[in-house]
Amino acid sequence: MLYLKTDEEVGLLRESNLLVSKTLAELARSIKPGVTTLYLDHIAEEFIRDHSAVPAFKGYGGFPNTLCTSVNDEVVHGIPSDYELKEGDIISVDCGATLDGWVGDSAFTFAVGEIKEEIRRLLNFTRASLEEGVKVAIAGNRIGDVSYAVQSKAESGGYSVVRELVGHGIGKKMHEPPEVPNFGKKGTGHKMEKGLVICIEPMINLGIKDTIQMSDGWTIKTADGKPSAHFEYAVAVNKGKADVLTTFKFIDEVLNKM
Ligand code: MG
Ligand code: MG
Numbered sequence: 001m002l003y004l005k006t007d008e009e010v011g012l013l014r015e016s017n018l019l020v021s022k023t024l025a026e027l028a029r030s031i032k033p034g035v036t037t038l039y040l041d042h043i044a045e046e047f048i049r050d051h052s053a054v055p056a057f058k059g060y061g062g063f064p065n066t067l068c069t070s071v072n073d074e075v076v077h078g079i080p081s082d083y084e085l086k087e088g089d090i091i092s093v094d095c096g097a098t099l100d101g102w103v104g105d106s107a108f109t110f111a112v113g114e115i116k117e118e119i120r121r122l123l124n125f126t127r128a129s130l131e132e133g134v135k136v137a138i139a140g141n142r143i144g145d146v147s148y149a150v151q152s153k154a155e156s157g158g159y160s161v162v163r164e165l166v167g168h169g170i171g172k173k174m175h176e177p178p179e180v181p182n183f184g185k186k187g188t189g190h191k192m193e194k195g196l197v198i199c200i201e202p203m204i205n206l207g208i209k210d211t212i213q214m215s216d217g218w219t220i221k222t223a224d225g226k227p228s229a230h231f232e233y234a235v236a237v238n239k240g241k242a243d244v245l246t247t248f249k250f251i252d253e254v255l256n257k258m
Helices: 007-028 037-050 117-135 143-156 249-257
Strands: 067-071 074-076 090-099 102-111 167-169 176-180 197-200 203-205 211-213 220-222 228-230 233-236
Touching: 007 037, 007 090, 007 102, 007 233, 007 249, 037 067, 037 090, 074 090, 074 203, 074 228, 090 228, 102 117, 102 228, 102 233, 117 143, 117 197, 117 203, 117 228, 117 233, 143 176, 143 197, 176 197
Parallel strands: none
Antiparallel strands: 067 074, 067 090, 074 220, 090 102, 167 176, 167 197, 197 233, 203 228, 211 220
């Protein structure tokens, strides 16, 4: 059974996801060479708590921090540390916050200073693949339609789609049914109805799709050591057009000024 949200509940999820959107924009100001990932984590935790919310990842399954910070060949679930970002790195920041009992969850991959053109293209395609998924996240379509749209866009750029990790429903819990894979066939999976809220979150690799789990029990890396990108929106399914609860506009405003 999928939990469909009322309009009022979607409104509450919009608030928690808006806070996460603003938290990521706050981080965008600080992402530069010399900054540690743990420093970013402190900024995010303080910002979330200052807005009457709590970090959703901290303590989730024993995860120690507010953010997942995944650098270069790290796909997701990187643990903030004293690693200092350096020119040419990319960092995927995944952030969750619970506001009034409702969870927000979003991710964005940032460039640290100037990055190689081939990596810039990976970021652009990953973000575009998310947007393609959003276009078909409408009532009457199926989850497989979203999966297919994401995969097609990513693979059209010559990239590969991570299989082991997928998107998910979201509500009072961070992870609710259904699973939302970033690969799949049109016309398959759950039929989406108005009120279903899902996180679409392509994890796209420059090289091969395979990943490896690090011994810290969390960090997932690409098996070939090549970079990986991750962008995530929370999306409320509606008739005719998806209602995207996350916005990257605050991030884009910060980045365009830098
Ligand atoms: Mg998620
Ligand atoms: Mg996330």
